[in-house]
Amino acid sequence: MLKPKLLTKTLQQTNTDGINGTMLFNSDGSLIASSGDRDKNRTIAAITANIWQTYQKKSNDPLINSDLNVVMINCKEGKVIIKEVCKMFLCVHSGNDVPTGILKEKLISLAKFLEPSLSKIVI
């Protein structure tokens, strides 16, 4: 089971060096835990869950035939990056000034940290 308060605190630790928000959401885009501006997170989660699914469908195409690993989106106002962890999605967003490589590294190390605990949740 998830400890919601503890999870939020863990996510909060990523919010340094220009990162505005970190969140965990399920496949329909509803937040499970988040840190940062909540309303903004909610919107980003809903949109990115949709984007992920669109790409996921494409990746099943026999011509591509490769699993989706990370989705990175560069916007006018900032950057968003998403990764799947145990059928849930981890997402980090920041302003434009943060290098994409740093953002990706942070996301991957957070995913690695959460994976052992999240994998125990069997639905």
Added chain:
Amino acid sequence: MNPTKRKILLIGRSGSGKTSMRSISWEFNFKFMDCGGQDSYLENFFGSQRDRVFRNVEVLIYVFDVTRKDTEKDLNYLESSVFALSEFSPESKIFCLIHKVDLIPEEERENVIESYKEEIMKFLSKFSEILENPLKVTCFGTSIWNETLFLAWSKIVYSLIPKIQLLEEHLHSFCQICDAEEVVLFERSTFLVISASSSKTYQDIHRFEKISKFIKHFKLSCNKAHSPFQSMEIRNRFFTAFVDSFTANSYILVIISDPQIENAAISLNIQVARNHFENLVQKTRGNDDNALVI
């Protein structure tokens, strides 16, 4: 119906209010036996039908009418019941409901109930030496017009569930893991409270009954609209409440007061806990096919 299925026996003299209190517990999971209250019927139960009536009884509920002054007759019937039970269902529990307390002026109510209880207990204590098994008797003052009957029935349901302490412990740890303010388990068809775990004390001690009534009404209207009730979420600035179907025979209510906690996290936790509790219930049930399973 399975002939060995255990039953709840409801006994009381005519006009004591047995049948009207049944409305709260209709379609219960147990075989329910509402014994007619006319004296001639009662004589029969203790006479020729004794064996049939008192076999496989899990719980006997004896209903006293508090407004009646001739308690002697009631006590005599109770005595016969106690002896019949010790013969045919020695493990059974006895609940005495002192009914219609709403007819007593409020300022006297407590005293009247207490003295009534005392009278019953004193009467029953005489038999404790004769009988092999110790009597398990509990008394309640009840009325169909307030929460007392709901409370009494909840206690009765509680007593029927095997290994309830284990369930309670798990419910309590669920409450803590979720950071929930309160978690309540309701029986599915009657919406009586099976068990509750709270992390703070509330002012309103009758809240369970109100919630139960409210959800029962909502469930009924859902059925009218041909879309059976599954779950609901209520969120306002003070709390978030989840009502969701839980194990085969129960619903769960989770109250969260921390606005930082997301709904999806709670839904997820309820889903995970559901599997856990299903397994737990299977275990507590053991080999007893007739036990009340939540």
